[in-house]
Amino acid sequence: MQHIQSYIEEHKDRFLTELIDLLKIPSVSADPDYKDHVFQTADVIKDSLLKAGCDHVEICETEGFPIVYGEKMIDENLPTILVYGHYDVQPADPIELWDSPPYEPVIKKTDIHPEGAIFARGACDDKGQMYMHVKAMEFMTETGQLPCNVKFMIEGEEEVGSVNLSKFVKNNQEKLKNDVILISDTGMIAQDVPSITTGLRGLSYVEVEVTGPNRDLHSGLYGGAVANPINILTKMIASLHDEDNHITIPGFYDKVEELSDAERAEMAKAPFSLKDYEDSIGIDSIYGEKGYSTNERNSIRPTLDVNGIWGGYIGEGAKTVIASQAFAKISMRLVPNQEWEEITELFKNHFESIAPAGVKVKVTPHHGGQGYVTPIDSLGYEAASKAYFDTFGQKPIPQRSGGSIPIVSLFEQELKSKTILMGFGLDSDAIHSPNEHFGIWNYLKGIETIPLFYKYFTELSK
Ligand code: BES
Ligand code: MN
Ligand code: MN
Numbered sequence: 001m002q003h004i005q006s007y008i009e010e011h012k013d014r015f016l017t018e019l020i021d022l023l024k025i026p027s028v029s030a031d032p033d034y035k036d037h038v039f040q041t042a043d044v045i046k047d048s049l050l051k052a053g054c055d056h057v058e059i060c061e062t063e064g065f066p067i068v069y070g071e072k073m074i075d076e077n078l079p080t081i082l083v084y085g086h087y088d089v090q091p092a093d094p095i096e097l098w099d100s101p102p103y104e105p106v107i108k109k110t111d112i113h114p115e116g117a118i119f120a121r122g123a124c125d126d127k128g129q130m131y132m133h134v135k136a137m138e139f140m141t142e143t144g145q146l147p148c149n150v151k152f153m154i155e156g157e158e159e160v161g162s163v164n165l166s167k168f169v170k171n172n173q174e175k176l177k178n179d180v181i182l183i184s185d186t187g188m189i190a191q192d193v194p195s196i197t198t199g200l201r202g203l204s205y206v207e208v209e210v211t212g213p214n215r216d217l218h219s220g221l222y223g224g225a226v227a228n229p230i231n232i233l234t235k236m237i238a239s240l241h242d243e244d245n246h247i248t249i250p251g252f253y254d255k256v257e258e259l260s261d262a263e264r265a266e267m268a269k270a271p272f273s274l275k276d277y278e279d280s281i282g283i284d285s286i287y288g289e290k291g292y293s294t295n296e297r298n299s300i301r302p303t304l305d306v307n308g309i310w311g312g313y314i315g316e317g318a319k320t321v322i323a324s325q326a327f328a329k330i331s332m333r334l335v336p337n338q339e340w341e342e343i344t345e346l347f348k349n350h351f352e353s354i355a356p357a358g359v360k361v362k363v364t365p366h367h368g369g370q371g372y373v374t375p376i377d378s379l380g381y382e383a384a385s386k387a388y389f390d391t392f393g394q395k396p397i398p399q400r401s402g403g404s405i406p407i408v409s410l411f412e413q414e415l416k417s418k419t420i421l422m423g424f425g426l427d428s429d430a431i432h433s434p435n436e437h438f439g440i441w442n443y444l445k446g447i448e449t450i451p452l453f454y455k456y457f458t459e460l461s462k
Pocket of ligand 1: 158159186401
């Protein structure tokens, strides 16, 4: 029976070319200009699943972009693994900051990836990581080593909130029935520090609008005598944190789960260099909520951040003007037990209540989702842990991530199964940023590790 390592050695050039071809299609879900490319990508994924040995693959149309569903059911008495991933990508802007065009993948060596990394939008998030599963499937079916049933559900709207996938999951519980859900759409601590993501943050995303006078005004004639929407908006935003960087929205922390000292001590064991952290993003000092470490601030604590702010004159030179309106996009990362819809409501009520006379405030919710945390004593975790041990030579560290995949908590609620997050990306892979990349070593390591998860999960389920 052929071993995975020799299979990878034999086919790795093709594995790379296929991923590169997939990365050439700009499947940006947020921008209507790319609509045809998103649909085209779904067809490519469908073909790849058929080639990888799925018996049945279909494109499930939604009100938005399609969900690609594939399966290979070998024996109803064996467990079923449901693989989830997404084929849509974030917009590439600001495009001028890319060293090579985002949809013309190139392989370049970096300090962290001496064997080379593929640079392209979606390389790591999530086309590269999703495609590892397709290639692992190919290996298992081609060499007669698929130990259990498998279902694939690859969507095209993750980066815009998975609204249609939520409906699909609610309406297709029988079809999606599974024993464990497997996802590679997160990261690991470092190349030599494998980790399994055990938590994700929730999200509430809102847009705010402050309106003052009915037109832009001369800032000399009116300045000082009317509320300037930009001054007011920035003041309102600044008031959302106190001097300790706690969030001031009443009720915001009510449901936040406080970790025990023992749990915090366990978390603090994960290797972390403050200097490397600061250097990697070019800052000379960290910043954040009083009383918590950097790793706590970006995983177990909720946050509020302005993602974009605009209004008034931003062209060449100076224009003396008081704008009629000012805007901002604000995200709140949430932790387990915080209800995203409730937090959105708390934000809206608070933000409207702090508006001074002279302006009108409008808060428009965008999307959101619940956080997720999973125990490490599940079958799935144990299977993943054994798989990593075989391919990395060490046990993975459980780690709660700051990012969000809102659909994961819905999976648990609707499908009643645990999700195992086996991520192979690194924080330095620049997902959502210019020059996103994915290490070739990581890509192949993922393909090597995934079949072992199948093997151990099946064995442990007996
Ligand atoms: N794959 C990411 C989430 C992620 C990355 C989690 C790294 C943990 C580690 C996902 O594609 C993503 O970007 N999610 C969005 C939320 C979504 C609703 C737009 C996010 O976290 O901003
Ligand atoms: Mn992703
Ligand atoms: Mn993403």
